[in-house]
Amino acid sequence: MNFLQFFVWGAWLITIANYWFGTKQWDGTQFGAIFSTMGIASLFMPTLMGIIADRWVNAERLYIGLHLLYAVCLIYLAQVTNPDSFFTVMLLAMCCYMPTLALSNSIAYSSLTKGNHDLIKAFPLIRVWGTVGFIAAMWLTNLTGNKATEYQFYIAAGGSIFLGIYAMFMIPKCPPQHLTKENAKLSELLGLEAFKLFGNYKMALFFIFSMFLGAALQLTNAYGDVFLSEFAFYPKYADSLVVERSTIIMSISQISETLFILAIPFFLKRFGIRNVMLFAMIAWVLRFGLFAYGDPSSGLWMIILSCIVYGMAFDFFNISGSLFVETSTDSKIRSSAQGLFMMMTNGIGAILGSQVSGWLIDKYYTKPFDTLAGLATRLETSTDNPKLLDFIAGKGVQITNGTFDSAIYLKDWQHIWLAFAIYTLVIVIAFSILFKHKHDPKDLENTGH
Template sequence: MAEGVGPVTDRSVDGSLTARLSALMFMQFFIWGAWQVTLGLVMQTVGIGNLIGNAFSMGPIASIVGSLLLGMVAVRYVAPRMLMVILHLVGGVLLYLLPTLLTPEKGGTFVWLLLGYMILYMPTVGLANTIALKSFGDRTDNFPFVRAFGTIGWIAAGLIIGWAGLSASPKIFWVAAVVSIALGVYSFTLPAVEADKPQGGSVLAQVFCVEAFGLMRQKSFLIFILCATLISVPLAMYYAYASPYVGAAGIENVSGTLAIGQMSELVFMFSMPWLYRRFGVKPLLLVGMAAWALRYALFAIGDGGSGLWAIYLGVALHGVCYDFFFVAGAIYVGTIATPKGVNAQAQGMLTLFTYGVGMLLGSQIGAMIYAQLPATPTIADWQGMWIYPAVAAAAIALLFQFTFRDDRRKETLA
């Protein structure tokens, strides 16, 4: 039997296993949170703000490319923990090199190397989940507790970067590099869960989620996927441009301020299963989309003076924005797909459309809007920019309200 793996009894889960997996999640998301939160501010500071949209397009592209490579080759032949070792060690080297390219002359090369790094990093998010879930066996109810340490790691990264005064410094990549190499070494000690075995059908059919696409024959599911993709467009603008906006408002600890969003995410995360059972999917998704519209409206009136409260409130809404839509959406997909035996494919398809297609479009559209701003935007310039995603999110929420029907919930209540 593989180390750390096997049928987990109903009596208890080994406390040391939980601690090991919690450390895994903490470092996994610390790496990402250390550089992603204030990358836009860093790029604007070094004079390559015009490339922010392209840089934030690399994550969505990597989500697609990395998943294809992992699904077609590596995950079937290499144990997940060894993939974690390889990807994080090599990724740590690339992270260390990235700051040397953060100049106006080398900005284009920086974006391409960032893509190379993200192709290595993005598959490790799924690998970390796989290792944790397989290690727990039937006791998957322990997973939310362990996954919460990922959010805590993201928060810790933001607070440390902000406390150290590195929010606008290229050194954020060196902080991430140290933890990436540490996680690569630590991954040698992770439970040796086995690689996935082919489940029948062609590899390409499974990688491209062919069976899951059949779920779109249900009108409600099709509308959900459409709206999930659309709402990811304005979402991308938050990830790319929130940090330079907060910096323009005169807030010095940009990274620490944006970490408030992840703190609120942590609060709502554990209540989501109960809220889903109590209210159903439509109210939660609608609240999530409306929260995005409200957040951007707050950013459109926020400034460094009397409107500072609007910025803090807009950041704090992240828990509602993210959990009420993306966490509730993942639960909804599971309820639709699990009875048909295609849950893994359906979740992959949701990720493809949201973090892939939606955020790629959002990064590029955001770049076009940002290009209309001055080289050094004032807070008034930023306020005008946030009107566009506010209107878009409100329109998507209205589209969802008038077209989506949760027939599954009606059948349950009947």
């Protein structure tokens, strides 16, 4: 279940930018809106589906239905021909998919508990197969030549249909637990009691930083693969491994995740929750900074190292942040508080990051080129290079006396990544100054971590 759960996401999440910018050639501001659909859906759908699973419908039935609907949305998405409709269909797809992340965890916890398994020991070994599934989907999309085609959505849809059918016959029943009192207040029913945590200075500060860092979490998922693919515009890099197998290179990030998960207990016990979160933020600065100066030849090591530090950047903040919430809140609102943490990172933070980055890149870091000489200089080649002329022809642009009949737009990736690096560096400095949390090893023992 975990393998397929993330397979159907990994088949398109990293490569959709190649489809958007390369095949469809739609603009960057609209692409930011596409990635914000995950955040919009995360604001309300997991909570809504959680209430339904808690009170009325078996979790596994809801899970099956949502995955089949997700598949239908993806099949239709592959046939959409304009960006506005694409946004609408993608939002519907995310409204179906995002709740299944929480439902898959609920189903796993329920099944493991019934089998008398130790959740702390058993679940991580199961959850890691989700990352394996994500990597497998990335490799399949790349190796089949579909990282810039609509078939990436068909691959994901096929996996989701298979998962739905598999779940019908193989996943144990998870009936409603009716844990919420019938006469509960609406705020309690919706998990809004956790918002009282904003009255606590330390918790409010933590959630605000979660939102700002959440804005950075999806940036490399959104733009990483297309960044590597666009090295094909440079004749000297056009045939490089990085260009041909960009998605596989990016999958090093997910492989790194599986390794850093194993290192988390050591770092938490040695350095404490606050410092581990700080390490994660520093890793984000390195992630973006290394991308800024990396290239497919002499700078290949920077690209590889950037993918490796991603594991620390992603895992250390998400897990240590979740643990901070676990050890700092009352048990009565702990689940709601965890939901609030996810809403601030994957909801509000993701929406802000996607929308602002899309606008920023389109407004300040996408440059037009009107002449052959100007483009050749930018791409570090000669005006008569056959690969350059093939690239121009592929854009459908005609050349008259060295001038293009329509502009060719290129992104200034180095300054894009540097802008993101500076943004996360500001977060690091502010967090280190403002957020104080004393490390107590007993916190880890009390929660069983």
